[in-house]
Amino acid sequence: MFKPLSISLAITAAFPSFAVADTLERVVVTGSNIRVTEKEGASAVQVITAKQLKASGSASIADVLRAISANSGNSYNEQYTGSFSAGTSGLSLRGIGQKNTLILVNGKRVSSYATAQDLQETFVDLNSLPMAAVQRVEILKDGASSVYGSDAVAGVVNIILYKEFAGTELSAQLGGATGGTGQREKSATLQTGFGRLQDDGYSVVLSVDAQQRDKLQQSDVSWMRSADFRGQNGGALSWPVTNFTGGDPTRLLGGAQGPLHLTPYNTIDPDKSGTVLAYNPAPYTTLIPGIQRVHSSLRGTLRLNADTEAYAELLHSYSRADQTFAAPLSVSSSLRAWNNARQALDTIPVVLPVGHPNNSTGAPLPFTATLFDLGERQKSDKVTFYRLLAGARGNLAGWDWDASFGRSGSRLEETVNNFVNRYEFEKVLADGSYNFADQSKNSEQVRQRLRLSTLRPAASTLSTIDLSVSKDLLDLPAGPLGFAAGAQWRREKMDSQTSTAVLSGTELRPALNIINGSRDVSALFAEFNVPVAQKLSLNLAGRADHYSDFGNAFSPKAALRYQAADWLLLRGTVSRGFRAPSLPEVTNSTAVSYTTVVDKLDPISPKQARGVTLITGANAALRPERSENLNLGFVIAPSSDSSVGIDYYRIRQHGVIGTESGTTILANEARSPGKVTRDAQGRISTLYVQYGNQGERSVSGFDLDLRHRFVGKEWGSLTLNGQLSRVLRFAAPLSLGEAATEGAGTNHFGAIPKWRGVSGATWELGAWSNTLTWNYVGGYTQGKRPEEKVAGFSTIDVNLAWKATPAATVSFIVQNLGDKRPSWDSSTDFFDYTQADPRGRFASVKLNYKF
Template sequence: MFKPLAIALAISAAFPAIAAETTPNKVERVTVTGSNIRVSQKAGATAVQVISAKEIAASGKTSVSEVIRSISANSGNSYNEQFTGSFSAGTSGVSLRGLGQKNTLVLINGKRISSYATAQNLQETFVDLNSLPMAAVQRIEILKDGASSVYGSDAVAGVVNIILYSEFKGTELSAELGSSTEGTGQTEKNFSIKTGFGDFNEDNFNVVFSLDGQKRDQLDQSDVSWMKEGDFRNQSGGSLNRVITNYYDGDPTKLLGGPQGPIKLTDYGSITDGKTGQVLAYNNAPYSTLIPGIERYHAFARANLRINDDTQAYAEYLYGFSRANLTFAAPLTVSSTLRAWNNQKQALDTINNKLPVGHPNNPGTTPLDFTATLFDLGKRLKTDEVTLHRVLSGIKGTALGWDWDASLGYSQSTLEETVQNFVNRYEYEKVLKDGSYNFADQSKNSEEVRNRLRLSTLRPAKSSLITADISASSAELFELPAGSVGFATGAQFRQEKMDSRTSDAVLSGTELRPAINIIDGERKVSAVFAELNIPVIKDLNVNLAARADHYSDFGNAFSPKASARYQAADWLLLRGSASRGFRAPSLPEITQSSAVSYGAVVDPRDPIAPTKSRGVTNIIAANKDLQPERSNNFNLGFVLSPTNDSSIGLDYYNIKQSGLIGTQSGADIIANESRDPSKIVRDDKGRISTLYRQYSNMGDRETSGIDLDLRQRFNSKDYGSLKLGSQISHVLRFAEPLSTGEPLTDGAGSNQFGSIPKWRAVSDATWDIGAWSTTLTWSYVGGYDQASASATDTTKYVDSFNTFDLTASWKLAKDTTLTAKVINLSNTRPPWDSSTDFFDHTQADPRGRFASAKLTYKF
């Protein structure tokens, strides 16, 4: 039943990018992500998923982000441009095992690249996948195993190594045009150019260059038919999403004026159960961007030059530009909680927001509290422009049986965020005092007054990275009875800097209701590492690795790892690994940083609504005394090949983290107010207005799960070839404490700690026959429990959902190919999630069916 070398051929099919080219006289050694030693085995001791350029093309994905985020191991807590309310709008990251973007290391050609210019969720530093070139990608290797011993911090959950072309012959041009079929008006345009010249073996040099671009229209909630009305009362736990505004004295039924613009008279009870009367409210859908409009361009160039038979020099340049346009929010609503930043105090000042006596909108004889939305100023708009540069040069070669490589690199990510139609605090105070702005009937306001109030600002940010790497390895250090011992060693140095600022308008106290994410820090990191590959007995190899890091801000970290690979039979490979790792505190967490964000809490001591959620301001500070998060990783698996055209890979992972860095939850702070009242600021009515938080090393986390990789190929002389593949990930446990000092609570299969479905799977079938190639991709996301479901949510469960993508390519001529694709073939809607506005954007998107056509020409 089992053919000779069947396991090798099957694993080669399962992991094509790490398969060595075999000839009758020579076995070529290759370097696999996760190791520095060049080996000839076709699968290593740890699981590596490889996505080739051909598979990327067949998937129909149009960006690096779409390709990486679609893998089954990206189980939760990762964000793309749908997260429009963040300080990193328009970006995209990856979160292996649901451990967050800060725990997944992204490399370009095995080397680090600068993180995004500012932080996601105030504390997560990450590589923006939207800044990386799609046309230059030769393959993507995903190591689903902790690799701190090889790469250092932030490889706790695994590594994504994006391999760009180092050589390309000829020229390839492509152009693509697509559009939503669902009437949203969203279109997408893509183009790419890839070219190369020079043959390294014959000409002693080669050069490769690529350029790609993408442009896509903005998608607002009001563009999507089933979301535009904001009425979800037909869903369990759903409601009529209306924002109540324009009222006096804290009572929504005391109307300030009447209907105007988008503000309509609405029954109070239709918005909040148990209420009576009428209120003025508006539908927020036109002011909610689901997917920003984007324009992106990427370029990549690499040159290789042979110096002599044993030495070559290389140089790379990578450029990325991305612009994201979105509606940040509805026009500003002014109320008694109106604030402005006091930079001297490093705190927020409350702005007096009472209608003075004599104001046209105040009929009484005393100053009057009021709430109003300044609709005539227009939507608040945001544009984020991001530029990424990376320059890398190096020299590598062989000497005395050793392979060596030395390189220097510099990369930088810069952000310019501009906003429009925000409000000038000082002009607002003037018009409030002199009565020149009419809140009740804004049509009476002059354009001169509106322009005085409007405020546009610029927020700059920059992150940079300097790297120096040197490594050497020998696949045959010395001989043992079972084979050659391999050894690798090296040293690395890097300097990280982040300078994320706020606008001058915020610092001067000019901007009303500011959000702030100031990060100002740098660190130097030096490291040495070593790796040993030992053939213990025939077909059993043990790999030992260790790394020592020194960080200029917190000190030292040591990361050991041991792994084993056992070829038990031609058809069976057993593998496993155990390691210790760490994640260094990010620069936002440990350096001179401060942040202001807005959230909501339930305060049992609230004098007005002790059971209702109330909006509060969070002021968050860094902590220079933080220690790194520590981790223990364990992996065990096998690869089974019953025939030379099939393989089954099964891997178990277990990750335990301690000293997780975070801030005390709002509920914790409120529950312990008597112990530390300085963390809470209350207004003159006794209601919470501000919570003060600081990063600290807090609780532990445990996660475990299983990855299943299935591959099967059928070949027929008459019917072509059919290739089937499926990657399935199952989360067994994802546990954290709900609050400081409490035992771990398992959140797998719920949205307790961000939505973590227990099951995710991606399956595909590719049929090649003659001039045709067709791929059908099935993506499955499992359902999950509602950990924080509302009282009216009777289902308390978010359904699973399936999407299907279809691509079909026709080779019109030897050098010309036409490809048609349909994304979300069945036009499946994301499932209802009552804890969000409709659906969880980390798991799905609202575009519906999307069709496109692409023409590719090679010469």
């Protein structure tokens, strides 16, 4: 028989941090502005407690959040080294992009990262947020535009920091990869607090955490260091061909030197013959940057009187990510430099003049060469993040109210080394002072003339004013009628620039992501919680937003909660939302980036991915993306120690903003020849794209949440939990005007595995606490080659904690216990880094001390 216990008590048992007395406290749960007693409401909210954060063994909040099953795909961490946002980490609920997931800290917004991910996605960098100060994380997994605004289409992550903390807690953690890569990681935290609001009338909490991790190169990983993947499905010898004259790679410019090897051409392209010069790119490829991070959080609360308290908080962080940006620069017929007057790229001739020591012919000689003696190109990203928030809350005449203002910002300084000076290159090319065929003969003076170091600055700021009120307006037969309303204003500004060397045309093969824009957003919102019957409640919410750059939008939402029995909860929500075009999508922005395409018309490497220039244009005529969300679910709690929840979601977005992929452009080159520019050899030099409202995207699936706890005096307690997400549909057009293509279980739109899950078991016995976590990512097919499968991938993490004394705890942590490799994916260089990482088994020891 089912025990007649409320769902709220079942959830309280599953999350001990919510444990309360006989009378449940009224609290605000993420997704609503109305205080309620139910811990499980009409919307599905996943809660990660401080205890669970520690049990994960992770040193960053980003690693914990990215492991949740609802993070379906299209979210990036610092493994995405080729982006303008290297070293960052974001979250993409339901796989529809980081720009559609809203990140809050203590229910309030923080600034987006200083520049955009993939040129268009503005997002909050999770790597800039603290770990030690987190009391719990609430993840709302349905649309919440009606409550929070346009960037909550897929859901909301609310990171809640400690308001009170008694005593001081220190921890230190040291670990390393066991597979011989040499990568090490260390971290430390400090958490201290004094004062209790109830007794002292004030509280202050200070938290600091720091993390340092070594850089991981491709050459450090045994199965990738040769860059020879011919034994893999669709794999190849991924060695770039270089140092040749004309358009024929077999016409060698010099011989084997430095990392160059004489290589049979057919080992790189089976349809070719002869011998070429090629090199192993592994030593020049960073898989995971080296990082240094320090986060601090200071929060104070002061009780002004029995009904009013003031609060203030300061978040600050410094992050640095260092990586090998790329191999030394290769110069060829597609070499470019930026012309700021024309707002376009100039082609720089790469031709050995008559009389040059490397030109034995009697005519100018085009050539391709890699300038190895200048050294690998390096990049370092330094980011400073802050948020200052102050406000007051209280109760006046029966109204709960909260008013605050805040200022937040993210500032980036990106430096690069060993890039190449265009004007010096032109000089040495003309006067013959640089030897391309035998670079060992070059003087250090000439090399220094060619080397170029630059600084790229970027900044993003957010100013906010928030005011909200709530009250039970009247008593209805089934309970009180709850009401909440509020007003918000914010100013978003992004100023992402490029280096002076790029603007002056000095840097060869420049990359630009210039964004300079701002907007004001004002909003009014209201919400009613209507008790229709004793066990049936209806929540109605609406939000009106005004954007200074495109106009108005209204987002309604209705949610129904039915306590069908003490052990059964039925729930559902329906809403409409929107996403405003991001600043880089609509402002007068300029983007020059580089992508890789396989061009079957390429005369040199028609079967190998090759880098080309991509010029992306903003579009001031963009319309907002509109969305419709539907969520249906139920929770069964047969006892206070068990719960089962299943929730179905469906998101339909209209007018999704994007650009055509390089693959799509090449497949339709005859129809749109202006989008492709080829050089004299017939090789692609440039692709041109512009943001547009591409069409409709439809996403659906379900989440399964299972929890059970066994309690026994002799054998301790065992807590089991599991979350499993299944993507049923992920459909969108590949190009404007085309029919929708199904992407669930494929990588048409980034890797979207149909299944993703995480399950854990925690056994606590006496001084021991042991947590075993299973992470699973399902397989998927190649979008362009459906016969090729990418296998599923799973890992097991272990955290064994021993309470040596009442104050000291020692933990032994092993991530990826089975030393599993990520699944091979031929559409990427090796594997999809949004789904896995290459570190293998990683073991750590952690010491925690309280006093």
